[in-house]
Amino acid sequence: MQDDFVLSNQLFDAYFTSAPMRAVFCDRGRLQGLLDFEAALARAEAAVGVISPAAVAPIVEACRAERYDVPALAAAIASAGNSAIPLVKALGREVAASDADAEKYLHLGATSQDAMDTGLVLQLRAALALLRADLARLAGALAVQAERHAELPMSGRTWLQHATPVTLGMKIASWLGAITRHRQRLAELEPRLLCLQFGGASGSLAALGEQAWPVSQALAAELGLNLPEQPWHTQRDRLAELAGVLGLIAGSLGKLGRDLSLLMQTDVGEVFEPAAPGKGGSSTMPHKRNPVGSAVLIAAATRAPGLVATMLAAMPQEHERSLGLWHAEWETLPELCCLVSGALAQALIAVPGLEIDAERMRGNLERTRGLVMAEAVSIALAQRVGREKAHHLVERCCREAVAEGRHLRGVLGETPEVCAELNDAELDRLLDPACYLGQARRWVERTLAEHHALNE
Numbered sequence: 001m002q003d004d005f006v007l008s009n010q011l012f013d014a015y016f017t018s019a020p021m022r023a024v025f026c027d028r029g030r031l032q033g034l035l036d037f038e039a040a041l042a043r044a045e046a047a048v049g050v051i052s053p054a055a056v057a058p059i060v061e062a063c064r065a066e067r068y069d070v071p072a073l074a075a076a077i078a079s080a081g082n083s084a085i086p087l088v089k090a091l092g093r094e095v096a097a098s099d100a101d102a103e104k105y106l107h108l109g110a111t112s113q114d115a116m117d118t119g120l121v122l123q124l125r126a127a128l129a130l131l132r133a134d135l136a137r138l139a140g141a142l143a144v145q146a147e148r149h150a151e152l153p154m155s156g157r158t159w160l161q162h163a164t165p166v167t168l169g170m171k172i173a174s175w176l177g178a179i180t181r182h183r184q185r186l187a188e189l190e191p192r193l194l195c196l197q198f199g200g201a202s203g204s205l206a207a208l209g210e211q212a213w214p215v216s217q218a219l220a221a222e223l224g225l226n227l228p229e230q231p232w233h234t235q236r237d238r239l240a241e242l243a244g245v246l247g248l249i250a251g252s253l254g255k256l257g258r259d260l261s262l263l264m265q266t267d268v269g270e271v272f273e274p275a276a277p278g279k280g281g282s283s284t285m286p287h288k289r290n291p292v293g294s295a296v297l298i299a300a301a302t303r304a305p306g307l308v309a310t311m312l313a314a315m316p317q318e319h320e321r322s323l324g325l326w327h328a329e330w331e332t333l334p335e336l337c338c339l340v341s342g343a344l345a346q347a348l349i350a351v352p353g354l355e356i357d358a359e360r361m362r363g364n365l366e367r368t369r370g371l372v373m374a375e376a377v378s379i380a381l382a383q384r385v386g387r388e389k390a391h392h393l394v395e396r397c398c399r400e401a402v403a404e405g406r407h408l409r410g411v412l413g414e415t416p417e418v419c420a421e422l423n424d425a426e427l428d429r430l431l432d433p434a435c436y437l438g439q440a441r442r443w444v445e446r447t448l449a450e451h452h453a454l455n456e
Helices: 010-016 019-024 027-047 053-062 070-080 084-098 112-148 168-193 206-223 237-263 292-313 325-350 358-365 371-385 387-404 408-413 424-430 440-455
Strands: 153-158 161-167
Touching: 010 019, 010 292, 010 325, 019 112, 019 325, 027 053, 027 070, 027 084, 027 112, 027 206, 053 084, 070 084, 084 112, 112 168, 112 237, 112 325, 112 440, 153 358, 161 168, 161 371, 161 440, 168 237, 168 440, 237 292, 237 325, 292 325, 371 387, 371 408, 371 424, 387 408, 408 424
Parallel strands: none
Antiparallel strands: 153 161
16 A cells, blocks of 8 residues: 655655654544554454454454555545544455455444544554653653752852852752653553543444443453553543643753853853764854754743643533543544654753853853852841841842942952951852852752662
8 A cells, every 4th residue: 555645844854853753643643543453443343252263353454554545545534533433344345355255344333433542542552662761761861961960069140140159060950850850750650541431422332332331351361551441532632631731741852952042142152962073053153053952842842832722722521422522632632742852852962962151151150259149248237237237238249249349258358347257268158159059959859769669
């Protein structure tokens, strides 16, 4: 049969999506999910005596996606309203060609949404395996970098301005902490998500009579899915929950990308994505080194909220089969998976090979000529002269240092009210960024402990 459609967005797929995730959600992958449902249904119904065991082999043999004409199915979907209707018809023809008697047992008791939703769940199971693996790899790379740079001072930045010192390890540990929580969230939602959808025409499975429950049990076992308390055809919280977590992952990766891209700015120049031939260049400026990986992380974080909103908006579905809201999910959740996978792929290139300019970090800490250490001096003075007086005194010294283009240490050392309380050794210590890192090391250690505990 013909190959899948050439993807209309394949020009950008290698940039925004990982190839394994796109394979899960390509046309053939979608069809195979539906066909896996149909094959498992035949095996389950034969196992409990609903259909003839002789019908199973012809049905299973026909349930291979490569046997079907994707463009023809796509054209038929436009009239049918979903992908299962034309596929089941085509499947019936394939089965009948080898065994006319087996065809009558095909899709028995099921409805289109059963095949489509359960097929989607099977795809999502494969997608979750990819996401879990990439998140674990990213967490491992972040853990290595956090430990490696746990003691490396750098300027903390609030409102995009220099604040008090932090460490690069502390910053990376904050990225790691979010990834650890997302790994936990995926593990928690997986049992709820990976559930069979099997309800027949309206959810009651009336067509199968007293055999409905045994068939459901056998079908869930065949597919390796959980059997929910009831069909969930218009209760979409499972899918919406996954969408929400994917949105959170995209947001955290966007945070990583935003921080990294800001640290790569020419005027900052502290941390860089790894260099590679032809990476991050410009069509006109040979000197450019653009944060092309970070751009994907930020783009995914920008696009994901709208997709999550679509999944949430699609939740109040009408009665026992939705008109339009169900349809709105079909491309939305796969696209979220693909976006997150692409962001993870770029993060996995960037994080292990981060290039660090420690000298530039030291230089940037000194760019304000000691002003980033003003809080340390103010707190030390407050213990001796009171908070308000200390604040105003140090603030006055800061203004003087800025106005005269001097280092704050020199101004403080010439201010009698300061020298009366703090000697030279104390001032030197208070103006040393390495002496004002607070609990940065502890935060790194605690985050690493959470990471390692999850891997045990």
